[in-house]
Every structure is written in structure tokens, then in C-alpha cells.
Amino acid sequence: MTGFNNRIQAYGAWRAALAEALTRYAHWLAEAGLADASMHQRFVRSLERLATDRMSIAFVAEFSRGKSELINALFFSDYGQRVLPTSAGRTTMCPTELMYDSAEPPGIRLLPIETRMHDMTVTELRKSPREWVTVPFEPGNLASLRAAFDCVRETKRVPRHEAVLLGMVDETDSESPLSPDAEGLIEVSRWRHAIANLPHPLLESGLVIIDTPGLNSIGAEPELTLNVIPSAQAVLFLLSADAGVTRSDIEVWRDRISPAHQSGRFVVLNKIDGLWDGMRSDAEIDAEISLQVDSVARVLQLPRENVFAVSAQKGLLAKVVDDDALLARSRLPELEQALALEIVPRQKTIISDQLRREFDESRSLTHALLATRRRNLVEQVMELNGLRGKNRATLEQIARRVKLERAEFDGTLRQTQALRTVLGRHEQSIQNTIRIDQLKRHVREARQQMRASSLSIGLSQGMNSLLLAVRSDFNTLSDHVAEVQSMMVAMYASFNREHGLVLGAPASFSTQSFIDELARIEALQRQQFGALSLVTTEKWALTRRFFESVALRIRDVYERAGEDTQNWLRALMAPIDSQVREHQAQLRRRVDSVRRVMEASGHLQERIAQIEEDRARLDAELDRSAMLAAEVTALLGHEAPAVPAAVSA
Numbered sequence: 001m002t003g004f005n006n007r008i009q010a011y012g013a014w015r016a017a018l019a020e021a022l023t024r025y026a027h028w029l030a031e032a033g034l035a036d037a038s039m040h041q042r043f044v045r046s047l048e049r050l051a052t053d054r055m056s057i058a059f060v061a062e063f064s065r066g067k068s069e070l071i072n073a074l075f076f077s078d079y080g081q082r083v084l085p086t087s088a089g090r091t092t093m094c095p096t097e098l099m100y101d102s103a104e105p106p107g108i109r110l111l112p113i114e115t116r117m118h119d120m121t122v123t124e125l126r127k128s129p130r131e132w133v134t135v136p137f138e139p140g141n142l143a144s145l146r147a148a149f150d151c152v153r154e155t156k157r158v159p160r161h162e163a164v165l166l167g168m169v170d171e172t173d174s175e176s177p178l179s180p181d182a183e184g185l186i187e188v189s190r191w192r193h194a195i196a197n198l199p200h201p202l203l204e205s206g207l208v209i210i211d212t213p214g215l216n217s218i219g220a221e222p223e224l225t226l227n228v229i230p231s232a233q234a235v236l237f238l239l240s241a242d243a244g245v246t247r248s249d250i251e252v253w254r255d256r257i258s259p260a261h262q263s264g265r266f267v268v269l270n271k272i273d274g275l276w277d278g279m280r281s282d283a284e285i286d287a288e289i290s291l292q293v294d295s296v297a298r299v300l301q302l303p304r305e306n307v308f309a310v311s312a313q314k315g316l317l318a319k320v321v322d323d324d325a326l327l328a329r330s331r332l333p334e335l336e337q338a339l340a341l342e343i344v345p346r347q348k349t350i351i352s353d354q355l356r357r358e359f360d361e362s363r364s365l366t367h368a369l370l371a372t373r374r375r376n377l378v379e380q381v382m383e384l385n386g387l388r389g390k391n392r393a394t395l396e397q398i399a400r401r402v403k404l405e406r407a408e409f410d411g412t413l414r415q416t417q418a419l420r421t422v423l424g425r426h427e428q429s430i431q432n433t434i435r436i437d438q439l440k441r442h443v444r445e446a447r448q449q450m451r452a453s454s455l456s457i458g459l460s461q462g463m464n465s466l467l468l469a470v471r472s473d474f475n476t477l478s479d480h481v482a483e484v485q486s487m488m489v490a491m492y493a494s495f496n497r498e499h500g501l502v503l504g505a506p507a508s509f510s511t512q513s514f515i516d517e518l519a520r521i522e523a524l525q526r527q528q529f530g531a532l533s534l535v536t537t538e539k540w541a542l543t544r545r546f547f548e549s550v551a552l553r554i555r556d557v558y559e560r561a562g563e564d565t566q567n568w569l570r571a572l573m574a575p576i577d578s579q580v581r582e583h584q585a586q587l588r589r590r591v592d593s594v595r596r597v598m599e600a601s602g603h604l605q606e607r608i609a610q611i612e613e614d615r616a617r618l619d620a621e622l623d624r625s626a627m628l629a630a631e632v633t634a635l636l637g638h639e640a641p642a643v644p645a646a647v648s649a
């Protein structure tokens with residue numbers, strides 16, 4: 001088992017432990033009667049996030065650089081055989097995702113290439129199982145596994161005009177390797193996309209591996225460039241030591257990887273075994289490899305440390321026959337180490353940051369609530385102690401005071417209600433700003449603009465007008481958010497000052513990550529179509545597909561922004577609501593106490609003892625909450641926030 005596998009699996013175990021700790025905390029909350037609907041939702045969200053966490057590594061390169069071989073060597077050597085097909089010449093014909101979802105049976109789902117004729121993107125089609133063909137396999141049976149994986153090589157012959165529409169032929173490229181045969185037919189991939197559901201320890205831990213076909217097809221499937229590659233935690237770009245860096249290698253790098261991925265990029269100089277010719281000394285070979293690495297780093301403008309010289313083939317062989325010396329010589333372990341160090345900690349940070357924010361918010365809400373509850377109990381005991389030996393007139397006076405406080409409290413309730421109304425109005429206009437319908441309208445308008453024009457200028461104008469409209473929506477959203485934020489700071493202060501609540505700073509929210517993401521989409525768009533001059537049928541089809549992918553990715557941003565703002569707006573009211581509720585309950589209890597004392601003053605002692613008991617129970621709850629929270633925060637890797645002073649008082 002390599003360091004990489006260990007790390008990925010340790011990460012999977014960490015996620016499972018965290019999910020358990022969160023579940024325990026959530027159970028405690030429910031048992032203690034502290035979990036209202038929004039709090040419950042928060043935990044459900046965190047657990048879902050943990051369960052669906054995926055880390056993907058994409059392999060991208062020209063054909064025959066050894067992508068599939070490297071995947072076999074890095075992840076599947078335990079099978080003692082190649083799982084993904086490899087061969088000289090073009091082998092992998094369609095993007096192939098390897099993952100594991102225990103809810104689905106093992107097998108490969110294949111999306112027919114003809115689906116490219118419509119506007120639907122692969123992401124959308126994922127949700128319609130009817131469009132896919134499934135080839136089942138038995139995970140333990142290598143022959144059945146290999147037979148199923150062989151599907152990704154399948155091709156079919158289609159007339160030229162059809163190949164053009166499928167985006168398989170570039171009419172402007174006279175050197176296209178896809179030339180018609182004697183009957184005028186062109187060989188194209190039979191499938192558009194493949195998803196393998198393979199039970200395997202790494203994939204079970206949430207790793208997703210994306211093998212891509214070399215040559216041409218990347219350009220024809222804009223989703224790869226727009227969605228799949230940018231959202232992968234790591235992208236491995238392969239070169240071959242025997243071919244050097246060719247022009248088409250540089251094009252793949254420049255057009256597909258460079259703009260989409262600034263970090264997590266690994267350049268692999270594969271097939272270094274070609275230099276082991278048996279006639280040169282090891283030192284000479286090392287020097288030669290080192291020179292090649294230098295030159296790759298220079299051409300791709302990268303630090304030399306990002307370039308890894310390996311032999312995937314010898315690495316695979318070494319693992320299969322258990323030859324440590326050969327494995328070391330293949331230099332595969334260095335790449336594995338670097339990959340693990342890059343992607344696991346990064347993913348862990350991303351998910352920890354998210355969950356920590358959610359958890360800290362629940363925890364401080366809970367703490368504030370328990371603190372108020374405890375303070376109320378202490379005050380009640382004090383008040384009751386003060387009632388000892390008081391005559392009826394004094395008791396009546398106290399009863400009047402409590403009543404007065406209750407009347408005052410009605411003011412608090414009114415203000416809470418007014419605030420809720422104002423916030424509701426803001427919520428409405430925020431949701432209107434980033435409504436999916438609104439985006440759909442932008443997309444429709446841009447599509448019309450594109451259709452109306454057969455010139456490239458019209459195509460880019462259509463695309464630009466979409467991005468412009470979207471940017472304006474998000475600017476409006478930012479303004480709204482800022483407005484609500486400053487209003488809430490003032491409101492929290494006023495509730496603290498005038499109504500005796502203990503509210504910290506209101507939950508904050510930033511639209512920056514969405515704006516950054518839109519900027520990235522825009523950069524990719526410009527890279528892809530900035531220099532479009534002549535609109536051929538093929539370019540037209542490609543642009544349309546590209547446009548649909550852009551629209552889909554933007555839709556995703558709208559959806560997430562909608563959800564996040566909604567959660568944020570809820571989180572703003574939650575502390576006020578819970579403290580107001582608590583305050584109200586306390587007032588009721590006080591009225592009750594005074595009334596009972598007035599009815600039979602003998603019960604006073606009993607009443608005090610009962611409250612003391614409540615307080616002891618509450619203290620035990622606080623201890624338990626601290627312990628359960630510590631379990632979660634230890635896993636999230638940070639100090640527990642200081643317990644509010646009111647609790648330890």
C-alpha cells in the first residue's frame with residue numbers, strides 16, 4: 001500500500017469519524033430540546049456535505065502519452081493487470097470517470113455520442129438514466145472488468161457531415177488525423193462519456209479519477225474544459241519523454257489546463273524507461289532526464305518541482321511483480337507522494353473550513369441559549385430567596401413588577417416581528433435578483449442573439465451579453481448583502497441594549513467566491529472564443545455546446561448563491577428568536593413562582609430546591625455539550641472557541 005493510498009484512506013476514515021461526532025452532537029441537541037428546525041437543517045447539511053465529498057484527479061494529455069497506463073499504475077496495480085485499456089495509437093475514446101457510489105450496482109454507464117446533437121450537457125444528462133447504456137461487471141472478476149472497460153475504446157463510422165455535427169472534425173484543420181476512409185466515412189467514438197462504478201478502497205474513500213481521451217475530443221466537449229478539469233483537485237498533464245514537447249502538447253496545455261487550473265497542476269514526463277538503453281550509465285541517464293525536465297519546465301513556464309519524470313509502465317510492472325528496485329527506478333513513488341501531499345490536505349482544509357463555520361455557529365447559538373437559561377435560573381432563585389418572609393403586599397408588588405416586565409417584553413416581541421418583516425422583504429428581493437428564471441431569461445436572450453447571427457462576432461456578443469447580465473445580477477446581490485449586513489449590526493446592538501439579549505456579531509456573508517467563479521468562467525470563455533473568426537458548421541456546433549456548458553455552470557453558481565444567502569438570512573434571525581423564546585419562558589416561570597408563593601408560601605422552599613435541581617441538570621448538559629463539541633472540534637483541527645463568560649459564571 002503506497003503513501004498515497006494510505007493518505008486517501010486516512011482521509012476517508014477522518015470523514016467518517018467527523019460524521020459520527022457531528023451526529024452525536026446533533027442527537028444531544030435534540031435530546032436537550034435545543035434543536036429547532038434551522039439548527040437541525042444545519043446538521044443535515046454538514047453531514048450531507050461530508051457524505052458526498054469527492055476528490056477528483058483528472059488526467060489530460062495528447063493521445064498515447066500514457067494517461068491510462070499511469071492510472072493503472074497509480075491506482076489499480078492490485079489487480080495484477082491493466083484495468084483500463086492502453087495501446088499505441090488512440091485508445092481511450094471518451095472521457096471516463098472512475099468512482100464509487102454504493103447505492104448503484106457495479107458497472108459502466110455509457111452515454112451514446114448522438115446525445116451531442118442536442119443542447120443537453122453531460123451534467124444534465126447524468127440525471128436521466130434512460131439516455132445511458134449500462135454494462136455490468138463483477139468487480140472481483142478481472143476478465144469481466146476488462147471486458148466492460150474495453151467499451152471506452154469503441155468507435156463507429158459515420159458520414160462526414162454527421163462527424164462535423166458531432167464535433168469530431170475540425171473543418172479548418174487540414175492536418176486532422178480523422179480523415180474519411182474509402183467509403184467517405186469517419187471513425188468517431190461510440191460514446192460521449194463513461195462512468196465506471198467500481199468498488200475499490202480508494203474510490204470508496206471518495207476519490208474520483210477522470211481519464212480523458214487525447215486529441216480533438218477535449219475541444220469538442222466543452223464541459224471537460226469548463227467544468228470537469230477546473231473542478232478537479234488535481235490535474236495531471238502528461239508528456240512523453242520519447243516525443244518531447246510537441247506543438248499539440250503545448251496547445252492542450254495552453255488552451256485547456258493553464259487557464260482553468262492555477263494550482264494542483266502536475267506535469268508528468270512519462271516513459272523515461274525509453275532512456276534506459278543499457279548503454280549509458282545511470283548517472284548519464286539521470287543527467288539526461290534532468291535536462292528534459294528543465295526544458296519542459298521552461299517551455300510550460302512552471303517551477304521545475306512541478307515536473308515529474310516517471311515510467312508508468314515500469315512502475316505498474318514493478319508493483320505487479322513486487323520489484324522494489326524497479327519501482328524506485330520508475331520514480332512513481334515521488335509522484336504519488338507529491339499528489340497525496342497536494343490534494344488530501346487541500347481538500348481537508350476546504351471541507352473543514354466549511355464545516356467549522358457551520359458548527360461554530362450552531363455551537364455558539366446553543367451556548368448562548370444555555371447560558372441564558374442558566375442565568376435565568378440563578379436569577380429566579382435569587383428572587384425566590386428574596387420572597388422569604390415577605391408579606392402579601394410586598395408579594396403583590398413583586399407580581400406587578402413581573403407583569404410590567406412582561407408588558408415591556410411585548411415591545412421586544414413587536415420589534416422582533418418588525419425585523420422579521422423587513423428581513424423577509426430583503427430576502428424576497430435577494431432571491432429575485434438571483435432567481436433561476438431570471439438567469440433563464442438571460443440565457444434565452446443570449447441564445448437568440450447568437451442564432452440571429454452567423455458571424456463569429458454575433459456569437460461572442462451573445463456570450464458576452466450573458467456574462468454581462470450575470471455580472472450585473474451579482475453586483476446587485478452584493479449591494480443587498482451589504483445593506484442587510486449593516487442593518488443587522490445595528491439591530492443586534494439595539495436588541496442587546498434595549499432588550500437585554502446577549503447577541504454577538506451577526507453571521508457574515510460574502511459574495512466574493514461567486515464573483516471569483518464567474519470571473520474564471522469568463523476567462524475560460526475568452527480563451528476559447530476570443531479569437532474566433534470564421535464560423536464553420538463545426539465551430540457553430542461547438543460554440544453552441546460551449547455556450548450551454550457555460551450556462552449550466554452559471555446556473556450552478558446561481559443555485560448555490562440562492563441557497564447560501566437563504567441559509568445566511570435564516571442564521572441572522574436564529575439567535576434573536578431563540579433568546580426571545582427563552583426570555584419569554586423565563587418570564588412565564590417567574591409569574592408562576594410568585595403566584596404559587598402567594599397561594600401557599602410553604603411551597604417556597606420546595607420551589608427553590610426544584611430550580612436548583614434544574615440548574616444542576618443544566619450544568620451537566622453543559623459539560624456534556626462541551627465534551628461532544630470538543631470531539632468535533634478536535635477533528636476539525638482547531639481550538640474550541642472560548643465558552644461565553646455567562647456560562648462559566
Ligand SMILES: Nc1nc2c(ncn2[C@@H]2O[C@H](COP(=O)(O)OP(=O)(O)OP(=O)(O)O)[C@@H](O)[C@H]2O)c(=O)[nH]1
Nearest residue numbers: 064065066067068069086087090091092214312313
Ligand atoms: N515504454 C513505455 N511505454 C509506455 C509508458 N506508459 C505508457 N506506455 C505505452 O504507451 C502507449 C499509450 O499508453 P496509453 O496509456 O494508452 O496512453 P493514453 O494517454 O491513455 O492514450 P489515449 O487513450 O489514446 O488518449 C501504450 O502502449 C502504453 O503501454 C511508459 O512509461 N513507458
Ligand SMILES: [Mg+2]
Nearest residue numbers: 067068091092
Ligand atoms: Mg487512454
